[in-house]
Every structure is written in structure tokens, then in C-alpha cells.
Amino acid sequence: MSRSPLGVLVIGAGAIADLHVAAVAADPRCVLAGFADVSADRARSAAHRNGGVPWTADVAEALTRPDVDACIVCTPNDTHEDLALRVAAAGKHLLLEKPLATTAEGAEAIVAAFARRDLVLAVAHSHRFYDYARTVHDEIAAGAVGRPTLVRLALLGGWIWPDWRTWVIDPVRSGGHALHNGVHLLDLVTWWIDSRPVSVYARGQRRTATELDVHDYLEMVVEYADGAVAICEMSRAHRPATLSHRDVVVQGTGGLLTMAWDGDSPLLWDEKGTHLLDPGVADGFAAQLGAWLDAVTAGDTRTPVSGEEAALAVALGVAAERSMVSGLPVEVS
CATH class of the missing domain: 3.30.360.10 (Dihydrodipicolinate Reductase; domain 2)
Incomplete structure (x- = not known):
């Protein structure tokens, strides 16, 4: 990677995001680059709780930021396919909350998109x-x-x-x-x-x-x-x-x-x-983040929960x- 620590953007600032953010804060290999959420109030509140990091209601704008190397997506299931494909198109690595998608076809499209770009895709099957x-x-x-x-x-x-x-x-x-x-x-x-x-x-x-x-x-x-x-x-x-x-x-x-x-x-x-x-x-969330960061920093697209395994779960x-x-x-x- 071009920089260390890794800049991680959290997309979706709901309850599950707090567990991912706590894991990010505990790992010196990454830093919280900010929040993006369709609710400006929710994004602003999450940013305030986490030291005043940047926030936005515009995901497209956030994905263009040069300090964002990777994303954690914590949004409703029906948004996963669209957001994952946008993250892949932006050239960012992704840790995506389960399930990978709500359809088998959507899951396969996500896996293919990250494979084409040689990006690390991990899915948060935290158990x-x-x-x-x-x-x-x-x-x-x-x-x-x-x-x-x-x-x-x-x-x-x-x-x-x-x-x-x-x-x-x-x-x-x-x-x-x-x-x-x-x-x-x-x-x-x-x-x-x-x-x-x-x-x-x-x-x-x-x-x-x-x-x-x-x-x-x-x-x-x-x-x-x-x-x-x-x-x-x-x-x-x-x-x-x-x-x-x-x-x-x-x-x-x-x-x-x-x-x-x-x-x-x-x-x-x-x-x-x-x-x-x-x-x-x-701490399952910390171990999960650590495994994803291991793959990203090593330039290895293989992860403990691969896109293919997550697609099978879907x-x-x-x-x-x-x-x-x-x-x-x-x-x-």
C-alpha cells in the first residue's frame, strides 16, 4: 500500500458500525478516515463521537478522497451490491457486513468486480x-x-x-x-x-x-x-x-x-x-479486522472469509x- 496507516472510511453509521470503529481504533495499522451515511445527522453524530473526523452524506464524494484507502460498509442488506460495486470502481479495498448481497447473482457480481481490480474483499461473518x-x-x-x-x-x-x-x-x-x-x-x-x-x-x-x-x-x-x-x-x-x-x-x-x-x-x-x-x-470484530488488514497490507486478495465463501452463504x-x-x-x- 502507498501509505501506513491505512485510511478506512466507514459507510453507514448505524449501531453495527460502532463495533467496527472500535476495532479500527485499536489497530495501529489503520486510521478512521471518516463516515459517510445517507443521513447527514447520523454521519455528523458518529464523526463527533469519534474525535471530529470528516463526515459526509455523499458517498460518491467520500470515495474520491485520496486519504481513503479502504471502506467498511455497514448499511442495510439491500444496499450492499450497489455500494460494493461503487467501492470496487473507486479502487478501494472492502470489508462488507454480511450478507454479501441479497441475491446469488448480486453476490457473484461483487466477487467478480473485486477480482477484476485485484482488490481485497472480505465479508463480516464475524462468528x-x-x-x-x-x-x-x-x-x-x-x-x-x-x-x-x-x-x-x-x-x-x-x-x-x-x-x-x-x-x-x-x-x-x-x-x-x-x-x-x-x-x-x-x-x-x-x-x-x-x-x-x-x-x-x-x-x-x-x-x-x-x-x-x-x-x-x-x-x-x-x-x-x-x-x-x-x-x-x-x-x-x-x-x-x-x-x-x-x-x-x-x-x-x-x-x-x-x-x-x-x-x-x-x-x-x-x-x-x-x-x-x-x-x-x-474479540471477534478485532480479529476480523486484523485478518482483513493482513491481506490488504500484504497485497494478498485471499481472506479468511473469501468472496466466494460469502457468495455460497448467500x-x-x-x-x-x-x-x-x-x-x-x-x-x-
Whole structure:
């Protein structure tokens, strides 16, 4: 890169942007170059909270600034494709909030645009960077359970959305809950199993209220080319609203790995006995930013969550949404 530290523009100054900004502030390899948001008030407020950095409501103008080397996009899902293509055209590297896009075609267009310009594209599947997910992945990759045959992942929580006007419960803007939040689970189990997904069979419920336009409770079953099966359960409908419940089970040909909801330490059963694994503690957003910066500063377009992997996660989420409509398994294209 031409300069160090890297100038990072944050596009979209909503709640999730705060987590990315905190990661930027903690990494000496980058500096916050400012905010761009369609709401001038929101951009101004974010800039004021972060030391009076530049702000604008004009994304096009911000992308022409010479001190902007890269962007983090934290905007509603239906804007991702347009903004990502504009960032690529401006020659900037990108860390994009999940999902990559709301359609498989849009996701593929983004991946192609960054490949053409030899720019670094990373997608914020942040769960991959937390120690629980890394520990499960690393144990599977090391052969601790043999070949995975069945994975169950449950992430259950209460209502997190601010009110009934929020874009995330508008299926046109978010793509549906399977694409907005469920994509975390679909990405993780596919990463863990490391096989090609062939179909998704999903059902959803509107547990909070029948008036919801998205399903706030999801069950998704993914089948893979090697015969493995993943069962994903996702909820934003549990009570109390502060509930945060996670459950992991990985059955393989050579062992069993579990992670109970009330602790972060996984248990591994294999032929040598029972082992308690220590995943440690990490800031997933900081680790995610660090991995992106590693790629940018090294001039390496490969990232821990590649554009191709993120596009596959989009295809899985879209298939899940279609399955809930049809009531039938949907092939993953």
C-alpha cells in the first residue's frame, strides 16, 4: 500500500458500525478516515463521537478522497451490491457486513468486480472469528472427530430489533431472516464440515407476532455432497429478550465434540477418553479486522472469509428462504 496507516472510511453509521470503529481504533495499522451515511445527522453524530473526523452524506464524494484507502460498509442488506460495486470502481479495498448481497447473482457480481481490480474483499461473518467457532473448526480440521457426519448448531436469543419500523424485519430490505441472521449459522456449519452443500430444507415461524413479515424462528437442515448433515436452529423470538443460548454438537466417524450452552469450553470424546478444550477469549470484530488488514497490507486478495465463501452463504440463505415458501428442500446452485 502507498501509505501506513491505512485510511478506512466507514459507510453507514448505524449501531453495527460502532463495533467496527472500535476495532479500527485499536489497530495501529489503520486510521478512521471518516463516515459517510445517507443521513447527514447520523454521519455528523458518529464523526463527533469519534474525535471530529470528516463526515459526509455523499458517498460518491467520500470515495474520491485520496486519504481513503479502504471502506467498511455497514448499511442495510439491500444496499450492499450497489455500494460494493461503487467501492470496487473507486479502487478501494472492502470489508462488507454480511450478507454479501441479497441475491446469488448480486453476490457473484461483487466477487467478480473485486477480482477484476485485484482488490481485497472480505465479508463480516464475524462468528468465524470468535474462539468457539475457531476451536470447533480447528479440532475438526485436525481430525479430532474423524469425518463430520452430523453437526447441530443452535443460536437462540431474544428480540434485538429496535421497533417495527426497522429495515431488518422488512424481507425486501433484509432478504429475510435466513439471509440476515441465519446466514451466520449456514456459513459456520459449511466452514466446519468443509464439503459442498447440495440442498437446504427449512421452516420458519413467526413466534413474536403473526404480523411479522420475516420468520423470527428458523430451523434449517443442510445436506452435503459427502453425506454429512447440518441442523441449524436460529431464534430472535425467545424470552427473556436478554437470552443468549448457544449449543454445538459435532458427531464424526471418530469422535464427538459438544459445547454446552452454559460455557465456552467444548468437550471432546474420542478413543483416548474425554478432553476439556480451552478456546480462550477473543474479540471477534478485532480479529476480523486484523485478518482483513493482513491481506490488504500484504497485497494478498485471499481472506479468511473469501468472496466466494460469502457468495455460497448467500446461496444457502436464499435457498432457505425459498424452502420456507415451498415447504420442500431446495437445491443449492
